[in-house]
Every structure is written in structure tokens, then in C-alpha cells.
Amino acid sequence: MAGAARTxxxxxxxxxxxxxxxxxxxxxxxxAEGLVAPDRQQPSGYRRFSQADIDRxxxxxxxxxxxxxxxxxxxxxxxxxxRGEEPPTHPAPSEDEPQPxxxxxxxxxxxxxVTRRQVMSQSGLGEAALIQLERLKIIVxxxxxxxxxxxxxxLAQAAKKLAGYGIDLRQLRVLQQAAGMEAAIVExxxxxxxxxxxxxxxxxxxxYRVVMQAHAALLHGQIH
Numbered sequence: 001m002a003g004a005a006r007t008x009x010x011x012x013x014x015x016x017x018x019x020x021x022x023x024x025x026x027x028x029x030x031x032a033e034g035l036v037a038p039d040r041q042q043p044s045g046y047r048r049f050s051q052a053d054i055d056r057x058x059x060x061x062x063x064x065x066x067x068x069x070x071x072x073x074x075x076x077x078x079x080x081x082x083r084g085e086e087p088p089t090h091p092a093p094s095e096d097e098p099q100p101x102x103x104x105x106x107x108x109x110x111x112x113x114v115t116r117r118q119v120m121s122q123s124g125l126g127e128a129a130l131i132q133l134e135r136l137k138i139i140v141x142x143x144x145x146x147x148x149x150x151x152x153x154x155l156a157q158a159a160k161k162l163a164g165y166g167i168d169l170r171q172l173r174v175l176q177q178a179a180g181m182e183a184a185i186v187e188x189x190x191x192x193x194x195x196x197x198x199x200x201x202x203x204x205x206x207x208y209r210v211v212m213q214a215h216a217a218l219l220h221g222q223i224h
Contacts, residue, residue, distance in 0.1 A: 005048035019061050025128040033071055035060050068146035113147035123156030133159060138172050182211050
């Protein structure tokens with residue numbers, strides 16, 4: 001029966017021909033973000049997806065894959081559809097906007113941005129772990145796009161290694177908070193340059209180097 005509610009396993013089977021990387025974690029993440037709301041009032045407590053839920057998932061996944069839209073923008077489009085309005089047009093990025101820069105190895109080179117799939121493939125981090133880090137706002141795409149910077153790959157690599165030592169991914173929030181305070185020190189130091197003629201790049205590089213040197217020394221002192 002076409003209109004019958006389906007289990008999450010059946011939904012995955014239906015979506016995988018078009019979206020081979022779809023997973024239970026991904027569907028739960030989209031639900032947690034409020035983009036789909038399957039029925040959870042069943043006596044068993046399991047999710048049941050209607051055809052409308054599935055159509056909504058397809059819309060979200062295509063918007064991510066084909067137009068590289070962030071979830072916030074996709075949510076706005078869905079809200080417009082729910083109101084019976086035409087969703088605002090958000091085309092895929094033009095050739096002038098940042099795109100992944102594949103090298104001969106197929107990976108993004110230099111300072112190029114990478115896709116979510118490349119973050120996982122280059123770091124070896126699983127999707128469930130990446131979703132958790134995204135929920136914690138530790139790994140996020142660059143503002144206004146679905147692409148990730150090199151720092152996302154480095155963070156994913158570190159998270160995988162730390163997990164191997166038994167470190168819970170949530171503990172990376174401590175490192176994130178420390179980085180935020182260190183960045184504030186750098187911002188304070190370069191503010192006078194901003195008010196004048198601009199911040200020389202060598203000043204920024206030196207400040208970051210000194211802050212990281214102090215950080216490493218303090219960490220070494222705490223451990224030893």
C-alpha cells in the first residue's frame with residue numbers, strides 16, 4: 001500500500017539507490033534538526049515515516065547534494081512550502097563561488113574546500129561520529145555553504161585518534177572553548193592594526209605562532 005507508514009529500515013532501502021551514503025544516523029540527525037517529523041506515537045516507540053515524510057527527506061537530500069544548501073536555508077524553503085508558498089530560489093553556487101579543488105589524487109588540494117564525504121574519507125571518521133561533532137558545533141561547514149575547510153579534516157582526524165584513546169567526542173568542547181579564548185587574545189592584539197591601515201599578514205602569523213607556542217608549553221607543564 002503506497003500510503004502506508006514505513007520503518008526507518010524500509011526508508012533507507014528506498015533512498016539508497018539515489019543516496020548511497022544515507023544512514024540511520026543521518027536520518028536521525030535530520031529529524032533532530034526539525035527537517036522531518038516521523039510518527040513516534042506507535043506502541044513500539046519506533047519511527048514510522050509517511051510518504052510525505054519520505055518526499056520531504058528526498059527534498060532535503062537533493063538540496064544538499066545538488067545545490068549545496070546549508071540546513072538553515074533548506075529549513076526556510078520547507079517552511080515556505082508548508083505555508084503553501086513557492087520556496088525562495090537558492091541555486092547551486094556559481095563557478096565564481098568556492099568549490100572543491102580536486103588534486104590528482106582526487107582529494108581537495110591546498111586551501112580548497114572539501115565535501116562532507118571527503119571529510120570522512122580523508123580522516124577515516126565514521127558518519128555517526130561526524131554527526132555527533134556537527135551537533136556539538138565542533139565541525140561545521142563554512143558559513144553559507146555545504147563545503148568544509150581544511151580545519152574540519154584536521155579536527156576529524158584528531159577526533160578519530162582521541163577516540164582510539166578512549167576520549168569521548170564531547171570532551172572536544174573543552175579544546176574548542178580554549179581555542180575560542182586564544183582566538184580572542186589574537187583578536188585583541190590585532191585590533192589596533194585594524195583601526196589603522198589594516199593587519200599585516202606576518203603579524204597575524206606571528207601572533208598565532210606565539211599563542212600556539214604558549215599553549216603547547218602550558219599543556220606540557222600541566223602534564224609533566
